[in-house]
Amino acid sequence: xxxxxxxxxxxxxxxxxxxxxxxxxxxxxxxxxxxxxxxxxxxxxxxxxxxxxxxxxxxxxxxxxxxxxxxxxxxxxxxxxxxxxxxxxxxxxxxxxxxxxxxxxxxxxxxxxxxxxxxxxxxxxxxxxxxxxxxxxxxxxxxxxxxxxxxxxxxxxxxxxxxxxxxxxxxxxxxxxxxxxxxxxxxxxxxxxxxxxxxxxxxxxxxxxxxxxxxxxxxxxxxxxxxxxxxxxxxxxxxxxxxxxxxxxxxxxxxxxxxxxxxxxxxxxxxxxxxxxxxxxxxxxxxxxxxxxxxxxxxxxxxxxxxxxxxxxxxxxxxxxxxxxxxxxxxxxxxxxxxxxxxxxxxxxxxxxxxxxxxxxxxxxxxxxxxxxxxxxxxxxxxxxxxxxxxxxxxxxxxxxxxxxxxxxxxxxxxxxxxxxxxxxxxxxxxxxxxxxxxxxxxxxxxxxxxxxxxxxxxxxxxxxxxxxxxxxxxxxxxxxxxxxxxxxxxxxxxxxxxxxxxxxxxxxxxxxxxxxxxxxxxxxxxxxxxxxxxxxxxxxxxxxxxxxxxxxxxxxxxxxxxxxxxxxxxxxxxxxxxxxxxxxxxxxxxxxxxxxxxxxxxxxxxxxxxxxxxxxxxxxxxxxxxxxxxxxxxxxxxxxxxxxxxxxxxx
Numbered sequence: 001x002x003x004x005x006x007x008x009x010x011x012x013x014x015x016x017x018x019x020x021x022x023x024x025x026x027x028x029x030x031x032x033x034x035x036x037x038x039x040x041x042x043x044x045x046x047x048x049x050x051x052x053x054x055x056x057x058x059x060x061x062x063x064x065x066x067x068x069x070x071x072x073x074x075x076x077x078x079x080x081x082x083x084x085x086x087x088x089x090x091x092x093x094x095x096x097x098x099x100x101x102x103x104x105x106x107x108x109x110x111x112x113x114x115x116x117x118x119x120x121x122x123x124x125x126x127x128x129x130x131x132x133x134x135x136x137x138x139x140x141x142x143x144x145x146x147x148x149x150x151x152x153x154x155x156x157x158x159x160x161x162x163x164x165x166x167x168x169x170x171x172x173x174x175x176x177x178x179x180x181x182x183x184x185x186x187x188x189x190x191x192x193x194x195x196x197x198x199x200x201x202x203x204x205x206x207x208x209x210x211x212x213x214x215x216x217x218x219x220x221x222x223x224x225x226x227x228x229x230x231x232x233x234x235x236x237x238x239x240x241x242x243x244x245x246x247x248x249x250x251x252x253x254x255x256x257x258x259x260x261x262x263x264x265x266x267x268x269x270x271x272x273x274x275x276x277x278x279x280x281x282x283x284x285x286x287x288x289x290x291x292x293x294x295x296x297x298x299x300x301x302x303x304x305x306x307x308x309x310x311x312x313x314x315x316x317x318x319x320x321x322x323x324x325x326x327x328x329x330x331x332x333x334x335x336x337x338x339x340x341x342x343x344x345x346x347x348x349x350x351x352x353x354x355x356x357x358x359x360x361x362x363x364x365x366x367x368x369x370x371x372x373x374x375x376x377x378x379x380x381x382x383x384x385x386x387x388x389x390x391x392x393x394x395x396x397x398x399x400x401x402x403x404x405x406x407x408x409x410x411x412x413x414x415x416x417x418x419x420x421x422x423x424x425x426x427x428x429x430x431x432x433x434x435x436x437x438x439x440x441x442x443x444x445x446x447x448x449x450x451x452x453x454x455x456x457x458x459x460x461x462x463x464x465x466x467x468x469x470x471x472x473x474x475x476x477x478x479x480x481x482x483x484x485x486x487x488x489x490x491x492x493x494x495x496x497x498x499x500x501x502x503x504x505x506x507x508x509x510x511x512x513x514x515x516x517x518x519x520x521x522x523x524x525x526x527x528x529x530x531x532x533x534x535x536x537x538x539x540x541x542x543x544x545x546x547x548x549x550x551x552x553x554x555x556x557x558x559x560x561x562x563x564x565x566x567x568x569x570x571x572x573x574x575x576x577x578x579x580x581x582x583x584x585x586x587x588x589x590x591x592x593x594x595x596x597x598x599x600x601x602x603x604x605x606x607x608x609x610x611x612x613x614x615x616x617x618x619x620x621x622x623x624x625x626x627x628x629x630x631x632x633x634x635x636x637x638x639x640x641x642x643x644x645x646x647x648x649x650x651x652x
Contacts, residue, residue: 015041019048074101085090090173093182097242115169119235122166126232129158133225152204152222159224163197167231169238183379191383192413193230196223198404198471221403226410245353252354254432258310258329259350263294266338277342287326287337295328296343303333305499309464311349317501335499357433357442386412388557457649458603462614462624467590473509474571475587479559485515487584491542491576493517493535498525502574505588506542526550530574541577542586553577559585570623592627600628613637613645 017031024030024042024141030042034053043049075098077083077091088098088111097111132155135141149156174190177183200222262273266284279285279295287293290560293306305317308330317333320326326339328348345351386409393405429446436443443449465470479485492510495503497520510517520540523533530543543547545555545563555575559582563573566587576584603610611632613619621635634645 017042017044017048018053021041070629071554075099076101076605083618090169090176092176092180109242109246110425112239112246115235115238115242117233118166118169119239122162122228122232122235125158125162126228129155129162129225129228132158133222140553152207155222155224156201156204157562159197159228162228162231163193164201166235170231170234183383185379187379188382188413189230189234192410192507193227194229195406197227198505200224200227221400221407223407223410250434252358255350255354255357258292260292260294260329264291272350273299277345279341281341281344283341284343285339287332287339289332289334289336291332293326293328293330293332293337293339295341295342296348297326297339297341299324299337299339301338302336303499304337305333305501307331307333309469317499319499333499357436382413414418456607457609457611459611459613459646459649462612462616462621463590466596466612466628469590471505471572471588471590473505473512473586474589475511475585476509477562477585479556479582479584479585482578482583487576488513488586489515489517490535490540490578491536491584491586494520494523494531494533494540494542496520497523498531498534500525500531502572502588503531503542506574506586539577539579542574545573545575548575548577548582549580551577551580553580553582555582564619566617567617568623570627572620592624597628600630611645611649613642 014032015024018041022584024044025159029042029044031045031047033042034049041052043052075085075088077093077098077364083091083093083098084101085098088100090097132151168184171190171194173186174194189200203222259276261276263276263279263283264286265274265279266286271286276294284300285294285297287304289304298321299322301322303319303321305319306326307317308327310329311327311651320337326337327350328343329350346355380587381476389412390405390409394401397404428451432449433443433446460466474542476484478487488506488510492507492515495506496517507517518536520533520535523531525531526543526547529547529550530541532539532541532543534540539552541553545560548555549605553575559575562585564574566573566585569587569589571589574586574588575582576586600610609632610630611634612621612625612630615637616635618633618635621633625631625633637645
């Protein structure tokens, strides 16, 4: 193979021991090496390695700042996907913070950090302003008598950093909405809090310039408290919203995090670990037992079983041999594989899934068009009502009329703000698709999410969905004068060399029963049939009845009848032959999950029709369905035919 051709040796790779600072050969470090945060770290001695492992952060120094978004990253608005910018900022239509289209493990959220800082400062100053404002209601007004004219100046000093610094993004977005002729929630908030603050500043600086009808008990009314309180509440809402969006993207980051950080590349007969980003199409990689497959590709050497449950949802490992396709982030079993990379980076299936879910989060549900239309008309209507309120109180309100008119007009602007109307639908889509992705449910778009409400039939697979997907040895029966423990010991010795899930069930069952296994020679395997080999000089064969018949091992009618009984109980029947004679019958079952019965009962109460579709035999499928009370079963359905079953059910 090309991968094993002797080429010029690669140059030595060096690194710095983070404990003592010495230069270390990463290929042959004296003290060993570790992989931390996706990076290889070598040590000059075992003592340095032990010190590092005790407290890695201490020796790595301060945490590196997150890497900037890669060049070409586009930013878009969750509420208005048509808005696309080359850099972060606020949406010109709704004022929401833009977010990157792609998903990166290293991305930070500067908008959330900034809003948190502003909210904390605003809270620090708003609380005393609020207490001073509420002191008017204390009997005898002791605070007013104690502070006198200084009270208004204290409130001014406390409210100014809240409104002018902490609330700056609110006013920037409010002004942008006016400039772009796209009134939104920030238009109303900026107008309401701005008017209240501006009037209070004027009343504090020039109280003698105010008309008599604006005074309350001879003093100018101040609205620093509502201005600061409004800003703090809006900032709190922004923090909660941005945190929800960040947590939703966290589900996508978790999906990306399934991929390994390193890949073991074979070059010129030597192997070395390289960062995943350096893997190119056509590279030959080794996947060792228990490791994750780094990228999508094809097996060129070796045999193993791979856990593909993160892609297919099927927990039973899939056997791989030369020519088999493998998918990045799936987990290799106990065998070693050599693969050729075919799809890397953004082209891998995992990256495409993340991109699909990210796009689904930004898609628009049909009901969102109605919400957007109502919100677009609502803001101008609220401004008009606020103006009308001010005019009515100025004409017909009690004295001081201006004070009452201003307070009520600002109240209309703030209370009638359509924040929830504009945010509810997109936020529900983001959270729904994000939580679904975290649970392994991929939602194509918002329209599909909305259509789920109309679903009346649920089609379920059996293995790994209703059952645990982890076969266990349940029945061991000896035939033709053999003994059960001996047949189990011989069969487990043979199956120890196999990667098949049923083989693991037999080996694990023998271990639980205290059977000691022996070595095997001349091992052969027939895909989908069974295995054969020599154990202690005896020819042992384990597999289906059809497989043993190909080996000229006759099946007694009583054994075939007993096997059918096991299948009726939901077990998979395995026959064991010793030296060409049928000697044992095993029953392997996939236990039903503890939560399945309760889940199906809840679905039934919701009025959903449940249909089980499986590739298992009709007898085994009916056994499981009977235990769970499932009335409709489609058995012996090949994977490629399952979509046809769904199509037929839709037609009904």
